[in-house]
Amino acid sequence: MIKWWKILSAFIILYTLVWGMLNPVPHLDILNETIRNVYFHVPIWFAMIFQMGLSVVYAIQQLSKNNLQLDLKSNQAAQVGLFFSFPGLLTGSMWAKFTWGTWWTFQDPKLNGVAIAILIYLAYFILRSSIDDELKRARISSVYNIFAFVMMFVFIMILPRLTDSLHPGNGGNPAFGKYDLDSNMRMVFYPAVIGWVLLSLWILDIKTRLAQLTQKYDEA
Template sequence: MRKIWWKIACVCLLVYTFIAGILLDVPHVPALQETIRNLYFHVCMWFAMMILFSVSLYNAIMYLRHFDLKYDVNARQYAAVGIVFGMLGYGTGAIWMSYTWADPNNPAFQSFSAIAREPKLIGAAIGLLVYFAYMVLRDSINDMDKRARISSVYNIFAYAMLFPSIWIIPRILPSLHPGQEGNPALNTSDIDGRMRLIFYPAVIGWTLLGVWITTLKIRLKLLNDKKILS
């Protein structure tokens, strides 16, 4: 935790993302125009969320292998920060959508429910609901070891069911959202070389920021626990 180089890297990458992402030239796609720069923020939020949830899953598995409460604290905090990134993904998506999809000439976009039916939005909503349920389950159990064990089991089960909803189902339902075939923003044909130079550093930067926040939260939690135990 005391290693500092990756925190410096995180700050540098994010500063680079903001400066280069706003100033450098981007391809002009008719429907998107300059809003395409939101790719460096919106898509990165979902990448960071998935990575944080995966780290949470890893910690849940490690807890069931070693029964060390440290892993349980990790799993919970990574899930919590993952939820925050998911919310930010929704926020950035809503801003992007309001400039590209929301077409005043198309009556289908007058109502909220027409847009909320979008498969990718459903998938993301399911993901967030699952982790909210995880938090509720945790808070409903008082015994520390039992809570750790049961919530780890739910974490693993939910993650395994979450994958089909986020990666498979949106691909078999019709959608407006880009990235219908294959992995959005990862396909070589999807995104221009110039954007790739900023997109990949941005993903790493945002993920490192998420990990940084989580390590701080974990340290705080461990200190609090120590106060209770002693």
């Protein structure tokens, strides 16, 4: 009854929860055991970016095929992505407090970028809700979605790499270099990314089906 990849996502994340606490990690100053946050904080952001990517793919398909079901999926994916940004922000804030010494810092371009990206996506939902005509809403919000995704990508993935950042893998450093992840950590980190992306797809599946069902009953 439940699709196999949904159960797989649960088992993968369960594995990362257990082995992520036990596996040997590099002994680093300041980070100490909090280095294990890499298994949870980072994959959640990957899931967010994945959902936003899915949303923009549906938006482009919507523009070429003009099928309102694609617009619905695009909207739902953006909602799931936005949802995942909250645990991402909260876990990042918690981690920052105990390693950088502050809940939030405007010195870090990645934090600023994420804040702006979230605001851009909030504007997407406001834009959607302000248009009554379905076809018009689908077209305008799809065009805006492309803009939003590009801006998010620039703010999260590109600008932090151009300037100094507290985040590893930014400020000219290659991401996931030998200082960030050793082979032991990769054994947990990569499965965690797959697990959380699959879990976000599961949530998207439920949300999409619920929205379709609501639409069906509204029409009837």
